[in-house]
Amino acid sequence: MDLNERKLKVLQAIISDFVATAEPVGSRTLTRKYDLGFSPATIRNEMADLEEMGYLTHPHTSAGRIPSEKAYRLYVNELMKRQELTKAEKDAISSQLMANFDELDKTIEHAAHILSEITQLTAFAMTPRKEQDVIKYIRLLPVDEHTVVLMIVSESGKISNQSLRIMQGYQEETLDMLSKSFTYSYKGKTLSEAIKMDIIRDFESDIEMMRLVQDNVMPHLMRTFEDMLNINLYLDGYSNIFDLPEYSDISRARMFLNMLNRKDAMTDELIRRGEGLTITIGDENDIEDMKDCSLITATYHIDGKLVGRIGVIGPTRMKYGKIASVVEYLTDNLNNAFTLPGGQNDKEQER
Amino acid sequence: MDLNERKLKVLQAIISDFVATAEPVGSRTLTRKYDLGFSPATIRNEMADLEEMGYLTHPHTSAGRIPSEKAYRLYVNELMKRQELTKAEKDAISSQLMANFDELDKTIEHAAHILSEITQLTAFAMTPRKEQDVIKYIRLLPVDEHTVVLMIVSESGKISNQSLRIMQGYQEETLDMLSKSFTYSYKGKTLSEAIKMDIIRDFESDIEMMRLVQDNVMPHLMRTFEDMLNINLYLDGYSNIFDLPEYSDISRARMFLNMLNRKDAMTDELIRRGEGLTITIGDENDIEDMKDCSLITATYHIDGKLVGRIGVIGPTRMKYGKIASVVEYLTDNLNNAFTLPGGQNDKEQER
């Protein structure tokens, strides 16, 4: 028994209908709604075959059929047509994205928002792993007698700073010297390299300065490196799930929301996903509480190096074609925005 | 008919029991659980009186009594005993707060987290209105040929920066001069003053520089001022509501979460609340969807000037005494942390 033309046609119709309605579809409904050209009886026969082959299931004898995860997988691999976005949708995405194109993190957060709005599902966006982000610039700036600002700028355009308290007072020249010295030591190093470096010995000649650095600056420097390395995960539209019949059961909704709240686990899971557009269906997900969900994610790149991810999570019954297109269009936009000549800081050219 | 000793005793017992169980309490249950010293019949009489006075309601004839909002108000005003925190709880709050005492916003966000953990309700924390925050320092720093970082430091210790693209190239001295000039113009001004100022004329003498400032710097400066003014609202523990029987109904849970998602409305509502510890019960709240909730909030102060708010939202059935104590203890801690001699930047002294 093989998947002939007609079986595929029936399967496709069942998937379409179930994705739209969330109700098991029966043979009669199918003939009424879709002009397939055969009687319910024929469809029933095909359905029985498809069930035997593992593409359909039966909640109970007298109910209609439901596509299995295997069916969704087949659909995604073979049957799915990318659903082009409308002009309006495209415009909405580009314009909204650009309107908020200030800081990397803000942009990413906003992308998640746009995604959840369009898909009406829960969207997430992960800032890049920044191991490969290169330090460009470190500077210590005087604020007042006992306060100094530590500023670090990286190639990805990420700026980080912290104000620190210097107990013993300081000279402005000292700060300048330190700024130069730090920049010299760290410039061109990736964050993950920087974090492992130990540059204290460089100042051994000057006891005073060494103490200043050791006690006041280094801990903050390291901490800031770590902060910059950190991946941020933004979620948006979690309450969209209440519109889905899958989550009309409170305990399911709760489980879903609790899963989203475990940001560490979510981040770990997302990091492990492949490059480009990745679709995982139900049981293909590793996290236990995700096994009745599907994820559609795609990677975006900053200057071709740093890799972040953005995507959607929802029940296995989702509009794979449409959502895949949206996610892809969105990452294309992010990629373009982040790889203007000269890197992220070029945003001015977009205006 | 007045609220004699015995009526208050009965009312208190009913409130305690209902807060603990969320079930209407009957006269028998009351005598069994609490050693009040009178028979169920007597209590029934008192209950009938209390109901007539508006302190109790009846879901239906054959059910027990439920405290009305009027009863909670009486309880909060008269009967409630502040429940001292345990040593362990106090320690947990102080230590967790201090461990994260880096940046104002992070600390506030973390405070919301602690609060939701302890109360097992949804907590929120609002960063201060920063109209009164005073600019200390503005600086433009060279990064590379076409990129400049704009940094603004305010008295509250908030540091904000943006990288900007300068099309025409620049001299380092120009930046230094601009930094000094900006600092001179804005130093000592509050953010809300700064945002209304127009300092362009100061550079009229130098056409080149004026263009640089006008086209590249000013828009960002203003935008950054606005960003710094913005109030941030952090929420934590929204999924705690799933443990409450009040939200076992999906549509209620949904309404609650949707309400929380309307951050603008939430922020507006919170801003309008009074100083110090404020408790609003049910109908006393202005937002429609909050009318079956109670809020307990308190203000914290930074350097005695900027005012932020932190608090808890949950069903009217909540442990007012305990939560009020927690909220108060937490704001006390924030106040102390934010008013060390020299302001927020003094955090080093805490370590």
Next chain:
DNA sequence: GTTAGCACTCACGTGTGATGAGTGCTAATA
């Protein structure tokens, strides 16, 4: 003034039966 007793109320859980969408099988049809 307090309490025991009793009739009454009503949400809740359980059981029953009707309904209808759907199936699988068989036999007739093209």
Next chain:
DNA sequence: TATTAGCACTCATCACACGTGAGTGCTAAC
């Protein structure tokens, strides 16, 4: 031989009835 009409059967769902029990209000006794 593939398709379809017909029919008996299944089973979730809904409405309704009924028993149960926690709780009330009233009255009369203490």
